[in-house]
Amino acid sequence: MARLTFLGAAGVVSGSRHLLEAGGGRVLFDCGLFQGEKLVRLRNWRPLGVPAAALDAVVLTHAHIDHSGWLPRLVREGFRGRILATPATADLLPLLLYDSAKCQAEDAAFANRHGYSRHQPALPLYEERDVAAALELVQPGPRGVWFEPAAGIRCRYHDAGHMLGSGFVEVEAEAERPGPLRIVFSGDVGRYDAPLYNDPAPPPPCDYLVCESTYGDRDHTPTRPLDELEAVTNEAIGRGGLMLVASFAVGRAQQLVYLLRTLMAAGRVPELPIWVDSPMAADALAVFRRHQGEHDFSEAKLAGVAEALASPFVRTARTAEESKGINAHDGPGIVIASSGMMNGGRILHHLARRLPDERTTVLVAGFQAKGTRGRTLLEGATTLRIHGRDIAVRAAVRQIDAFSGHADRREIGRWLAGMPAPRTTFLVHGEPPAARGMAEYLATSRGWHTVVPAIGQAFELSG
Numbered sequence: 001m002a003r004l005t006f007l008g009a010a011g012v013v014s015g016s017r018h019l020l021e022a023g024g025g026r027v028l029f030d031c032g033l034f035q036g037e038k039l040v041r042l043r044n045w046r047p048l049g050v051p052a053a054a055l056d057a058v059v060l061t062h063a064h065i066d067h068s069g070w071l072p073r074l075v076r077e078g079f080r081g082r083i084l085a086t087p088a089t090a091d092l093l094p095l096l097l098y099d100s101a102k103c104q105a106e107d108a109a110f111a112n113r114h115g116y117s118r119h120q121p122a123l124p125l126y127e128e129r130d131v132a133a134a135l136e137l138v139q140p141g142p143r144g145v146w147f148e149p150a151a152g153i154r155c156r157y158h159d160a161g162h163m164l165g166s167g168f169v170e171v172e173a174e175a176e177r178p179g180p181l182r183i184v185f186s187g188d189v190g191r192y193d194a195p196l197y198n199d200p201a202p203p204p205p206c207d208y209l210v211c212e213s214t215y216g217d218r219d220h221t222p223t224r225p226l227d228e229l230e231a232v233t234n235e236a237i238g239r240g241g242l243m244l245v246a247s248f249a250v251g252r253a254q255q256l257v258y259l260l261r262t263l264m265a266a267g268r269v270p271e272l273p274i275w276v277d278s279p280m281a282a283d284a285l286a287v288f289r290r291h292q293g294e295h296d297f298s299e300a301k302l303a304g305v306a307e308a309l310a311s312p313f314v315r316t317a318r319t320a321e322e323s324k325g326i327n328a329h330d331g332p333g334i335v336i337a338s339s340g341m342m343n344g345g346r347i348l349h350h351l352a353r354r355l356p357d358e359r360t361t362v363l364v365a366g367f368q369a370k371g372t373r374g375r376t377l378l379e380g381a382t383t384l385r386i387h388g389r390d391i392a393v394r395a396a397v398r399q400i401d402a403f404s405g406h407a408d409r410r411e412i413g414r415w416l417a418g419m420p421a422p423r424t425t426f427l428v429h430g431e432p433p434a435a436r437g438m439a440e441y442l443a444t445s446r447g448w449h450t451v452v453p454a455i456g457q458a459f460e461l462s463g
Ligand SMILES: [Zn+2]
Pocket: 062, 064, 067, 162, 188
């Protein structure tokens, strides 16, 4: 008998952790950090729900922290199995996980300074040595090739088109019936015609589907990211100040640089300095160059990431001094900094300095979870609390939906178009209205049997 247990990303857009038990094997699909509101983040301190040492393996769909960021904690709790990932995901993991350890340390130090932790002293969720121990367990393997994370469970990756290295996972699990039980874990599904990334590959038929639903209750406006970016950038230049782009350091930042350089090379936007203000984003550029074959360059006249990133207009700020140097710039220019939801990172210093200036444009280029500063700004806040101060918001706030790395409802529908109805489709990785929206959409438009699982809920998968 096979069993599927949802240990995270149920009712929230983070903490992806799905446990499959079949044929005596136990495999965790993704091992993400909970992010967003405090109540959600507190879940990171709870044990997994099954003993970490009892897991055979973790299969990662991609490197984003909400899918990989709990791995060091899992290792700290006794996990010693293999961590399986595509080569590009394996290459990105050190950047993301060491950065996450640094954030954990900073959070703990901040809590100690302000004395609000339940623990005295406050401790980080994990440390660099836990990251090093987790990275020792990583085994990269290419897409399209079957691998066996545990006896009785076979998997293979297909391109999910969501970020460098991303893959949805086709699983065959030993069953009591003749022939295996087939399950597909979508991970995060990318978008069609997204610049730099391939379209998501069509999913194979399956008995059970675990599908993301980040944008399950809406459709993105059907515009091209390059056109929207051109309009917003030219408007920002007209306003006369800096355009601050809050972005994930890995994936979105490189895509933005690529597109901005494409626009500048085509004369659609004037040549302007672009600062990539993040050591992690700078390191990620190198990983993107190593995996050029993964990318789809058909969008642009530029031959690839390397050309876009080697331009003298693209400046990377690795050190804090280099970052502070950007403050001296008065006039049009573009700063790309993390974090993507404005919950931390260097973007905060730029926001604190530039938000009161009406010449500034803030570009929001990704999903903004409830309770984040990014969401607050989008909701029209006139002040924003940063580093303990209320900062007046006079800047223009713009959003480009097209930059979302996630398929919307219509695109998930397109992705699943050729798939015969699974017995059950589980909708995960969505806030409750989005997960319900996707469930209703598939039920009404396709007649599929859908379930929105709760955290901790387990399902017997009949063979
Ligand atoms: Zn993702």
